[in-house]
Amino acid sequence: xxxxxxxxxxxxxxxxxxxxxxxxxxxxxxxxxxxxxxxxxxxxxxxxxxxxxxxxxxxxxxxxxxxxxxxxxxxxxxxxxxxxxxxxxxxxxxxxxxxxxxxxxxxxxxxxxxxxxxxxxxxxxxxxxxxxxxxxxxxxxxxxxxxxxxxxxxxxxxxxxxxxxxxxxxxxxxxxxxxxxxxxxxxxxxxxxxxxxxxxxxxxxxxxxxxxxxxxxxxxxxxxxxxxxxxxxxxxxxxxxxxxxxxxxxxxxxxxxxxxxxxxxxxxxxxxxxxxxxxxxxxxxxxxxxxxxxxxxxxxxxxxxxxxxxxxxxxxxxxxxxxxxxxxxxxxxxxxxxxxxxxxxxxxxxxxxxxxxxxxxxxxxxxxxxxxxxxxxxxxxxxxxxxxxxxxxxxxxxxxxxxxxxxxxxxxxxxxxxxxxxxxxxxxxxxxxxxxxxxxxxxxxxxxxxxxxxxxxxxxxxxxxxxxxxxxxxxxxxxxxxxxxxxxxxxxxxxxxxxxxxxxxxxxxxxxxxxxxxxxxxxxxxxxxxxxxxxxxxxxxxxxxxxxxxxxxxxxxxxxxxxxxxxxxxxxxxxxxxxxxxxxxxxxxxxxxxxxxxxxxxxxxxxxxxxxxxxxxxxxxxxxxxxxxxxxxxxxxxxxxx
Amino acid sequence: xxxxxxxxxxxxxxxxxxxxxxxxxxxxxxxxxxxxxxxxxxxxxxxxxxxxxxxxxxxxxxxxxxxxxxxxxxxxxxxxxxxxxxxxxxxxxxxxxxxxxxxxxxxxxxxxxxxxxxxxxxxxxxxxxxxxxxxxxxxxxxxxxxxxxxxx
Numbered sequence: 001x002x003x004x005x006x007x008x009x010x011x012x013x014x015x016x017x018x019x020x021x022x023x024x025x026x027x028x029x030x031x032x033x034x035x036x037x038x039x040x041x042x043x044x045x046x047x048x049x050x051x052x053x054x055x056x057x058x059x060x061x062x063x064x065x066x067x068x069x070x071x072x073x074x075x076x077x078x079x080x081x082x083x084x085x086x087x088x089x090x091x092x093x094x095x096x097x098x099x100x101x102x103x104x105x106x107x108x109x110x111x112x113x114x115x116x117x118x119x120x121x122x123x124x125x126x127x128x129x130x131x132x133x134x135x136x137x138x139x140x141x142x143x144x145x146x147x148x149x150x151x152x153x154x155x156x157x158x159x160x161x162x163x164x165x166x167x168x169x170x171x172x173x174x175x176x177x178x179x180x181x182x183x184x185x186x187x188x189x190x191x192x193x194x195x196x197x198x199x200x201x202x203x204x205x206x207x208x209x210x211x212x213x214x215x216x217x218x219x220x221x222x223x224x225x226x227x228x229x230x231x232x233x234x235x236x237x238x239x240x241x242x243x244x245x246x247x248x249x250x251x252x253x254x255x256x257x258x259x260x261x262x263x264x265x266x267x268x269x270x271x272x273x274x275x276x277x278x279x280x281x282x283x284x285x286x287x288x289x290x291x292x293x294x295x296x297x298x299x300x301x302x303x304x305x306x307x308x309x310x311x312x313x314x315x316x317x318x319x320x321x322x323x324x325x326x327x328x329x330x331x332x333x334x335x336x337x338x339x340x341x342x343x344x345x346x347x348x349x350x351x352x353x354x355x356x357x358x359x360x361x362x363x364x365x366x367x368x369x370x371x372x373x374x375x376x377x378x379x380x381x382x383x384x385x386x387x388x389x390x391x392x393x394x395x396x397x398x399x400x401x402x403x404x405x406x407x408x409x410x411x412x413x414x415x416x417x418x419x420x421x422x423x424x425x426x427x428x429x430x431x432x433x434x435x436x437x438x439x440x441x442x443x444x445x446x447x448x449x450x451x452x453x454x455x456x457x458x459x460x461x462x463x464x465x466x467x468x469x470x471x472x473x474x475x476x477x478x479x480x481x482x483x484x485x486x487x488x489x490x491x492x493x494x495x496x497x498x499x500x501x502x503x504x505x506x507x508x509x510x511x512x513x514x515x516x517x518x519x520x521x522x523x524x525x526x527x528x529x530x531x532x533x534x535x536x537x538x539x540x541x542x543x544x545x546x547x548x549x550x551x552x553x554x555x556x557x558x559x560x561x562x563x564x565x566x567x568x569x570x571x572x573x574x575x576x577x578x579x580x581x582x583x584x585x586x587x588x589x590x591x592x593x594x595x596x597x598x599x600x601x602x603x604x605x606x607x608x609x610x611x612x613x614x615x616x617x618x619x620x621x622x623x624x625x626x627x628x629x630x631x632x633x634x635x636x637x638x639x640x641x642x
Numbered sequence: 643x644x645x646x647x648x649x650x651x652x653x654x655x656x657x658x659x660x661x662x663x664x665x666x667x668x669x670x671x672x673x674x675x676x677x678x679x680x681x682x683x684x685x686x687x688x689x690x691x692x693x694x695x696x697x698x699x700x701x702x703x704x705x706x707x708x709x710x711x712x713x714x715x716x717x718x719x720x721x722x723x724x725x726x727x728x729x730x731x732x733x734x735x736x737x738x739x740x741x742x743x744x745x746x747x748x749x750x751x752x753x754x755x756x757x758x759x760x761x762x763x764x765x766x767x768x769x770x771x772x773x774x775x776x777x778x779x780x781x782x783x784x785x786x787x788x789x790x791x792x793x794x
Contacts, residue, residue: 234736344652364667371671382678384696386747389674393667510732512712571736590713590733599712601733 003068006056007147013049014137016042021130024123036119039126040111046133047104054101057146058088067153070094070146076159076567078538086170087160093146095173100136102181110185117206124192132184135317143310159567168228176221176248180286182214183251186258187283190276191325194332204266209631211262215255216622222248223615234573234588236603238611241390246369247289250362254282257358260351268340268413270348273333280329284322291318343415350408357401364393402456402496405489406463428462443505453500460493480628488621495614501607514597522604524585525549530596539563544589544598562589584608676747681719681726689750697726697755698745706740719744730757
């Protein structure tokens, strides 16, 4: 009964989404207020029914209704309740329903926080988001119905993939989706601007908080994915340039370019067409990411679907959305108008270079991710593009970008005062260079990449300090936007330090350990005390005990496990990590060997948490920037030129 | 400098920059492509000598052995037509099992494949698409033979 209710709700949601799109868009085009007014109520009603559908699926999982095919394939009676809930989105169909639910959520938010926008613009924005909802609802109802029945019902489920039975997996997909889907708002604003032909500074001011919010979620989502991969996959890596990781990195890179481009459009009215293009690109990459992950063409940790009909649908949907929006852009971009002029050296030009670098990086990642697929599709062989390619290309592009992160915020709009910049920054630059060159020597061998990493990070810190000091000295008041920006940039510096330290100085040992054996890694001693067997709710485990000490003083005891999950019989490594501000001690059991011995994997990872801490700081900075008062003016003017 | 000349200079610099980046990217790309081969192709001698490549198939049943140090493993990978000996120093992934699909990346040295990476990171019913294809092709090739050519 409940699954059928959910199914029916999805159908109703589709009808409402159609109403939400067709009437407001037509009404805005023909200036029919009653049709325009349908936008908000239709969106809210759609949200209600998608929420009901989501609730029905979650309910089926929580009560172990194995007559629902999805539940039978992805859950298990002895699965802890929280994981039964997260199993709702642990499958292809379920994650699509989550996507649609989050889209409805964002649309709902737009209906609530758009009082100050002109009605025709709101109608267009909600209408475009409605069209995207239609696509996803149709996709679900035709190829990926989460409510299909399994009759007769299964006795028990096949269990959720053990990799997903983890607190990180509770949070990572919803947060990441908030980001992916959030770019649809920026996209909708861009399409609305193209359709209406009106794109001014107030358009930028309206879209900015929405775009930054999506970016904040995206940053957190990627950070969680990286951290989860680190502790769950058992290899101690935090980024593999895996196609699905790339699928989330690309919209993030373009999203970063977008929030910076929006700043220029709002402040100076320049880059208008470019900003619109970026909004289309960011969301297109979100959709492309969906296609890459859902169609089974990738061999990756995340690959779900194997049904060609699904791949075909998404391909068609992508063609319509991306092709359509680019066509609209080509036809209407010229009407958007040019903005203020700026000098060769100015904040605008620095931001332009910022955008170019980010987009080049995106392009290279896209090439490396899609090239194997193209070759395979053309039958020209199966190849893979590994981490060395991405690292070789990404690092030289990010380096000048990081330099600009420092100098950009200090440059003036329209025309930077180069002598003044040089005067303000020369001591900072000198200090950064000196410290960066000397620091690696204190850590061991001098490595050029370490110096480079530190130089860039210190440069950012120094320039933020100069910038803040300058502002305080000038007596300017509080600005959420200014401090948010600087805080986020500091986050970038923190991440850079984390990446530099871990890449250069991490150490690993794979050894056979008998009970009573010790091994030393850096100045930490690990004593293996054998394993004991224990039973979990839905698994059996061999739990190892490793006593860690340093200079004779006990530090901690770690309990890595090797689990075998009951339902699937799958073996699984549960690593044990001792987190630290300056280093992580990472242990994992390998395989049982003869005589009670085990092969054990041990890592010493310096500063690795800084990578994720930096990402959190970036997100917090973005969040702070959104609270700026300029976005909360309750004016309903149709927009003013600045 | 006249504005017009300034603009031309800008365009020239931009194109040069773009060209440099493109060269960098394509160069990095070409030198980091990793080809995938089946054991049959490796045995036939199609494997590149100067770079790492991937080989995939099934882990031959009964072929897994470990040395006394506990971390060096030997096994054979097969596509049912030919087998290739693989040596790997490290902890094997959880889903690595005899009779299941595997993909290894490394280099060939004297007829033995020295793996730097062994991949098997999905559920136990999953087989990497490349490995599946290799098996499929090998089985197809066997069916088209008129008489058995003497399998190894």
